[in-house]
Amino acid sequence: MASSNSKTEDSLGEAVYAKMRELLRNGTLAPAERVSEQSLCKLFDVSRTPAREALQRLLSEGFLTTTGGGRMIVATIDIARAEEIYDMREAVECLAARLAAKRAQTADLIELRAILADQEKGQDNETEFLAINDRFHRCIYRISNNRYVQHTAEILRVSAEMIRGETKGRYDYDAWSLDDHRAIYEAIENGDGAAAEEAARQHVRRGRFQRLALLLERTDAPA
Amino acid sequence: MASSNSKTEDSLGEAVYAKMRELLRNGTLAPAERVSEQSLCKLFDVSRTPAREALQRLLSEGFLTTTGGGRMIVATIDIARAEEIYDMREAVECLAARLAAKRAQTADLIELRAILADQEKGQDNETEFLAINDRFHRCIYRISNNRYVQHTAEILRVSAEMIRGETKGRYDYDAWSLDDHRAIYEAIENGDGAAAEEAARQHVRRGRFQRLALLLERTDAPA
DNA sequence: CGAATTTCCAATGTATGCAAAAAGCGTTCT
DNA sequence: AGAACGCTTTTTGCATACATTGGAAATTCG
Numbered sequence: 256m257a258s259s260n261s262k263t264e265d266s267l268g269e270a271v272y273a274k275m276r277e278l279l280r281n282g283t284l285a286p287a288e289r290v291s292e293q294s295l296c297k298l299f300d301v302s303r304t305p306a307r308e309a310l311q312r313l314l315s316e317g318f319l320t321t322t323g324g325g326r327m328i329v330a331t332i333d334i335a336r337a338e339e340i341y342d343m344r345e346a347v348e349c350l351a352a353r354l355a356a357k358r359a360q361t362a363d364l365i366e367l368r369a370i371l372a373d374q375e376k377g378q379d380n381e382t383e384f385l386a387i388n389d390r391f392h393r394c395i396y397r398i399s400n401n402r403y404v405q406h407t408a409e410i411l412r413v414s415a416e417m418i419r420g421e422t423k424g425r426y427d428y429d430a431w432s433l434d435d436h437r438a439i440y441e442a443i444e445n446g447d448g449a450a451a452e453e454a455a456r457q458h459v460r461r462g463r464f465q466r467l468a469l470l471l472e473r474t475d476a477p478a
Numbered sequence: 479m480a481s482s483n484s485k486t487e488d489s490l491g492e493a494v495y496a497k498m499r500e501l502l503r504n505g506t507l508a509p510a511e512r513v514s515e516q517s518l519c520k521l522f523d524v525s526r527t528p529a530r531e532a533l534q535r536l537l538s539e540g541f542l543t544t545t546g547g548g549r550m551i552v553a554t555i556d557i558a559r560a561e562e563i564y565d566m567r568e569a570v571e572c573l574a575a576r577l578a579a580k581r582a583q584t585a586d587l588i589e590l591r592a593i594l595a596d597q598e599k600g601q602d603n604e605t606e607f608l609a610i611n612d613r614f615h616r617c618i619y620r621i622s623n624n625r626y627v628q629h630t631a632e633i634l635r636v637s638a639e640m641i642r643g644e645t646k647g648r649y650d651y652d653a654w655s656l657d658d659h660r661a662i663y664e665a666i667e668n669g670d671g672a673a674a675e676e677a678a679r680q681h682v683r684r685g686r687f688q689r690l691a692l693l694l695e696r697t698d699a700p701a
Numbered sequence: 702c703g704a705a706t707t708t709c710c711a712a713t714g715t716a717t718g719c720a721a722a723a724a725g726c727g728t729t730c731t
Numbered sequence: 732a733g734a735a736c737g738c739t740t741t742t743t744g745c746a747t748a749c750a751t752t753g754g755a756a757a758t759t760c761g
Contacts, residue, residue, distance in 0.1 A: 266714070267714075268715095291743085301716095302715060303715095303743095304715055304716065305714085305716095307531075308530075308534060311491075311534075312538055315535055323723080324724085324743075325489075325722095325723095325743050326724085339623075339624045339625060339626055342624055342627070343573065343626040346569045346572070346573040347569060349569070350569040354565065401562040401565055402540065403563065403566040404562075404565070407630055411626065489745095490744080490745070491744085514712065516711085516712070524746090525746045525747070526745095527744075527745055527746065527747090528744085547713075547752070548712080548753090
C-alpha cells in the first residue's frame with residue numbers, strides 16, 4: 256500500500272491536499288478542468304472523506320471554483336484575477352522581506368546564500384529554475400517568522416504559478432531573477448527592512464509584468 | 479426546524495463554520511477552550527461530517543490549534559502572535575484602503591458615509607460599536623474588490639478580536655476610531671490611494687498599541 | 702504516600718450508505 | 732430542424748459504522 260511518492264503526511268486528507276496543490280502548481284490540472292470527489296478517490300486511492308477534505312480546503316483557498324451546484328473546477332485565472340493576485344502578493348512579499356531583514360539570524364543568511372549559490376550555477380530547464388526560486392522565497396517566508404505571512408504567501412505563489420497553466424509552454428526563466436534575489440539578500444543581510452521591502456517590490460512587479468504579458472498574449476490570440 | 483438565527487447558508491458545514499467564527503469573535507469560545515467534533519454536533523445539532531468541515535477550515539485559518547493528537551483547542555493569542563496578526567493586518571488593511579481609493583464608485587462612497595453617520599450618532603455599548611466598526615471595514619474590503627484581500631482581512635479581523643477573549647471585560651471603544659475612519663473616508667473620496675494607505679496604517683497601529691497594551695497588562699498580572 | 706503501569710474510554714481518521722439535486726441525454730413535439 | 736420535456740446517471744450533502752490512537756483514570760507496586 257502506501258502512497259509511493261511524497262513525504263509522509265500524517266493524515267490522508269492532508270496528503271491529498273498537498274499532492275493536489277502540487278498538481279495545480281505544475282499545471283497537470285489545467286484551469287477550468289473538472290475535479291470531482293470521485294476523480295480524487297481514483298487518483299489517490301482513498302475514500303471520499305479525505306478527498307472531500309482536500310477539495311474543500313482547496314476551494315476555500317481559491318484554487319478551485321464552484322460551478323452552480325457544488326461541483327468544482329480548477330479556478331481559471333483571467334486578467335482581473337491575476338491583478339488581484341499580484342496586488343496582494345506585492346503587499347505580502349514586501350512584508351515578508353521586511354520582517355526577514357529584521358529577524359534573520361546568521362544561520363538564515365547562510366541558508367539563503369546557499370540557495371543563491373545554487374541559482375548562480377544556472378539551471379537547465381524551467382522546472383529546476385522554479386524549484387530554486389521556490390526555495391529562495393519559501394526560505395524568506397520562514398525567516399519572517401509570521402504564520403499569516405507564510406500561509407498567505409504560499410497560497411499566492413501557487414496561484415500565480417497557475418497562470419502558467421493558462422500560458423503553458425512558455426519558458427519564463429529570466430535573468431533579472433538572480434539580480435533581484437541578490438538585491439533582496441543584500442538588504443536582508445544588512446538588516447535594512449526598507450531596502451528589503453523595496454527590492455521585493457521590484458521583484459514582484461517584474462514578475463507581474465511578465466506574467467500579465469503572457470496572459471494578455473494568450474487572451475488576444477486564443478483558439 | 480431550521481437553524482433559528484443567522485442568514486440562510488446553503489450548506490450545513492458552511493453554516494456551522496460561520497456560527498463558530500462568530501462565537502470565536504465574540505469570545506463565547508474562550509482561548510484554550512477545547513472544541514471537539516462532538517461538541518459542535520450537540521451545539522448545532524448536526525452530524526460529524528459538517529462539524530468536521532467547519533473545524534478543519536477553522537484550523538487551517540488559524541483560529542484553532544491542534545494539541546499533540548488531532549484534538550483541537552481555541553487558539554491562544556499570546557503577545558508574539560498578536561504582533562504577527564498586526565504586522566499582517568497593517569499590510570492588508572493598507573492595501574485594502576489603497577485599492578478602495580482607486581476603485582470607489584459614488585454608490586460606495588454613499589454607503590461609507592451612511593456608516594460614518596451611524597458611528598457619529600454614538601453607541602451605547604461595546605457590541606454596537608464593534609458592529610459599526612465591522613461594517614465600515616468590511617465595506618472597504620468589498621470596495622477593494624480583491625478576493626484575497628477580503629478573505630485575509632476578514633480572518634485577521636476575527637483573529638484580532640480574539641485578543642479580547644484574552645482581555646475580557648475591557649471596554650475598548652475609543653474616540654480616535656471615528657477620527658481615523660473620517661480620515662480614511664476622506665482619502666477614499668478623494669481617490670488618494672497614498673493618503674488612504676497612510677490613514678489606514680495609522681488606524682491599524684493605534685488599534686495595535688491598544689490591544690497589545692491590554693494583553694500586556696493581563697500578562698503582567700495573571701491569575 | 703507517590704509514581705509507574707495498565708486498563709478503559711473517548712475522540713478522531715476513514716470508509717460507506719442513503720437521499721436529493723443537478724447534469725447529461727435521448728426522445729418527442731411543434 | 733430546433734426546442735422543450737422527461738428520464739437516467741452521476742455527484743454531491745449528510746449521516747453513521749468501524750477501527751485505531753491517545754488520554755485519563757484507576758490500580759498496583761515501590
